[in-house]
Amino acid sequence: MASLRRRRSGGLARALLALVLVALAMAPVRAAQNAGPLPAQETLDFAVHAVAQFQRPWAIAVLPDARLLITEKPGRLWLVTPRGGKTAVQGVPAVYDHGQNGLHDVALAPTFDTTGEIYLSFVAPQGRGGVLQLLRARLVASGGKAALADKRVIWRQRQPGTGGQPGAIIAFAPDGRYLFLTVGDRMQPETAQDPNRSRGKILRMRLDGSVPADNPQAAVGGMQALTWSLGHRNPYGLAFDAQGQLWSHEMGPRGGDELNLIQPGRNYGWPLVSNGSQYSGVPIPDHATRPDLEAPRLYWTPVIAPAGMAFYDGDLFPQWQGSALIGGLMARGVVRVVFGADGRVAQAQRWHLGERIRDVAVAVDGAVWLIEDGPQARLLRLTPR
Ligand SMILES: [Ca+2]
Numbered sequence: 001m002a003s004l005r006r007r008r009s010g011g012l013a014r015a016l017l018a019l020v021l022v023a024l025a026m027a028p029v030r031a032a033q034n035a036g037p038l039p040a041q042e043t044l045d046f047a048v049h050a051v052a053q054f055q056r057p058w059a060i061a062v063l064p065d066a067r068l069l070i071t072e073k074p075g076r077l078w079l080v081t082p083r084g085g086k087t088a089v090q091g092v093p094a095v096y097d098h099g100q101n102g103l104h105d106v107a108l109a110p111t112f113d114t115t116g117e118i119y120l121s122f123v124a125p126q127g128r129g130g131v132l133q134l135l136r137a138r139l140v141a142s143g144g145k146a147a148l149a150d151k152r153v154i155w156r157q158r159q160p161g162t163g164g165q166p167g168a169i170i171a172f173a174p175d176g177r178y179l180f181l182t183v184g185d186r187m188q189p190e191t192a193q194d195p196n197r198s199r200g201k202i203l204r205m206r207l208d209g210s211v212p213a214d215n216p217q218a219a220v221g222g223m224q225a226l227t228w229s230l231g232h233r234n235p236y237g238l239a240f241d242a243q244g245q246l247w248s249h250e251m252g253p254r255g256g257d258e259l260n261l262i263q264p265g266r267n268y269g270w271p272l273v274s275n276g277s278q279y280s281g282v283p284i285p286d287h288a289t290r291p292d293l294e295a296p297r298l299y300w301t302p303v304i305a306p307a308g309m310a311f312y313d314g315d316l317f318p319q320w321q322g323s324a325l326i327g328g329l330m331a332r333g334v335v336r337v338v339f340g341a342d343g344r345v346a347q348a349q350r351w352h353l354g355e356r357i358r359d360v361a362v363a364v365d366g367a368v369w370l371i372e373d374g375p376q377a378r379l380l381r382l383t384p385r
Pocket residue numbers: 231258268269270273274294295296
């Protein structure tokens with residue numbers, strides 16, 4: 001009897017072990033860390049220099065000659081010297097400046113050195129609201145003046161909206177052949193799962209806006225042909241790391257800000273799953289309940305409200321090499337995320353600066369540029385102490 005019981009319990013233990021091994025094999029490499037509760041550190045590791053001031057700025061692009069292009073949401077574009085001298089760039093298209101809609105990202109074309117081309121994303125007035133558009137133009141600057149020439153809209157959203165978050169962040173593949181654009185759900189969550197709507201997607205296109213033949217749904221045509229990934233909420237950060245991997249962050253609703261590794265054809269879950277809950281407090285199933293949907297590699301509850309992201313590759317802060325620097329609107333500061341060789345993603349540091357941070361960029365000399373958010377927002381330069 002005793003030996004029988006032992007045999008039975010031995011069989012049970014082996015069955016349990018087998019179950020655990022199967023579960024481990026099926027589980028993701030590592031459950032995502034919640035970095036939300038991690039406190040900001042007491043001291044800053046850098047000196048902060050205020051260089052210039054802007055009205056509702058949105059994005060920074062760094063020119064090879066160390067100057068900057070800075071957008072302001074109401075529809076202004078500035079060419080800015082590293083010391084803060086500002087020249088208004090003429091010829092910016094009309095924007096629908098409402099809520100979080102307006103003039104958004106600015107990015108240099110991979111061919112900028114020879115063509116002078118840049119890209120602007122903006123919500124253009126249409127109907128009673130606006131549609132997200134992507135414009136390619138040539139930056140012409142000389143004699144203290146600057147203007148956009150040869151303007152061409154290369155992509156436009158079909159259905160207008162009156163508000164919500166447009167996404168609108170631009171990134172280029174490391175080989176310089178493809179452009180990626182985030183499109184927010186504009187507070188219509190169900191559109192993020194609608195394959196025929198641009199909202200809640202990350203798009204991939206050629207530099208002229210045409211469909212690359214190797215996009216996951218290229219053969220389907222229409223909106224699906226441009227879609228690289230879906231199920232996104234409000235992606236205000238998009239950047240390639242040094243290994244050529246594409247990362248995006250997005251704001252969760254109440255909790256559940258996400259940092260995602262973007263892979264072609266994958267569904268990132270919004271609004272079917274989220275590690276946050278509805279603003280009303282109504283729960284949403286967690287990412288863990290749907291292993292068929294791509295889970296974030298790192299998340300924040302409570303939220304940081306991430307905005308802007310740059311991978312640090314400069315010389316002034318060697319300890320930050322390979323890190324992602326992410327601005328925080330709610331966090332009122334900057335977060336540094338590190339990536340282990342084993343696929344581990346973790347928040348390494350969080351600095352409280354006392355102001356909402358809208359965008360982050362790495363300067364030509366390895367300093368870090370931050371732009372604050374709001375009507376009197378400062379351009380900040382971070383250098384080693
Ligand atoms: Ca998600």
